[in-house]
Amino acid sequence: GEDVEQSLFLSVREGDSSVINCTYTDSSSTYLYWYKQEPGAGLQLLTYIFSNMDMKQDQRLTVLLNKKDKHLSLRIADTQTGDSAIYFCAERRGTGNNRKLIWGLGTSLAVNP
Amino acid sequence: DAGVIQSPRHEVTEMGQEVTLRCKPISGHDYLFWYRQTMMRGLELLIYFNNNVPIDDSGMPEDRFSAKMPNASFSTLKIQPSEPRDSAVYFCASSLGHQGSPLHFGNGTRLTVT
Numbered sequence: 388g389e390d391v392e393q394s395l396f397l398s399v400r401e402g403d404s405s406v407i408n409c410t411y412t413d414s415s416s417t418y419l420y421w422y423k424q425e426p427g428a429g430l431q432l433l434t435y436i437f438s439n440m441d442m443k444q445d446q447r448l449t450v451l452l453n454k455k456d457k458h459l460s461l462r463i464a465d466t467q468t469g470d471s472a473i474y475f476c477a478e479r480r481g482t483g484n485n486r487k488l489i490w491g492l493g494t495s496l497a498v499n500p
Numbered sequence: 501d502a503g504v505i506q507s508p509r510h511e512v513t514e515m516g517q518e519v520t521l522r523c524k525p526i527s528g529h530d531y532l533f534w535y536r537q538t539m540m541r542g543l544e545l546l547i548y549f550n551n552n553v554p555i556d557d558s559g560m561p562e563d564r565f566s567a568k569m570p571n572a573s574f575s576t577l578k579i580q581p582s583e584p585r586d587s588a589v590y591f592c593a594s595s596l597g598h599q600g601s602p603l604h605f606g607n608g609t610r611l612t613v614t
Contacts, residue, residue, distance in 0.1 A: 493542065
């Protein structure tokens with residue numbers, strides 16, 4: 388199928404780590420992306436990973452990719468109230484001129500003080 | 501870098517009226533995308549362009565929707581006639597031509613059709 392799946396909600400306490408999970412179905416995925424959407428705003432690119440990588444770290448963000456299980460995760464260290472938003476996972480399949488991304492429905496992260 | 505600029509930010513119109521949404525991509529980006537976001541269906545790709553040429557419009561809901569890109573710095577999405585079910589947030593995004601280049605989104609146009 389075409390699905391990219393994410394859990395819809397996650398609630399964490401301020402200062403804890405958040406882990407947002409994403410699963411996809413197509414083994415031909417080449418790039419996988421994480422976007423953040425705050426209320427009333429567009430989608431902001433957080434980070435992305437090429438499929439030949441297992442991990443990518445960028446300040447408080449760590450992306451882990453398990454190609455065998457088709458599982459992608461985003462870990463946010465020391466989560467702050469400003470991290471409250473919806474987080475979208477997206478995959479790009481194949482190469483060439485096909486620029487379609489397959490999107491998850493988003494995970495709504497609530498950070499409690 | 502001004503980012504992707506969309507206008508208007510909000511549009512309220514009556515059923516049957518024509519609606520035109522506008523987008524200015526990031527300078528130098530080769531690809532331009534129009535998306536629609538609703539609670540029920542999430543993000544849907546409507547159409548995308550490469551170097552001003554439409555590449556895939558299979559996501560355009562029906563003939564009431566049309567999109568143009570007359571030059572590298574401007575695109576429009578038109579709905580004529582509009583219907584209440586078109587109410588959604590419409591996003592424009594652009595990207596460079598390199599494989600894997602991420603999309604950069606505008607802040608969207610919230611369309612309400614009454």
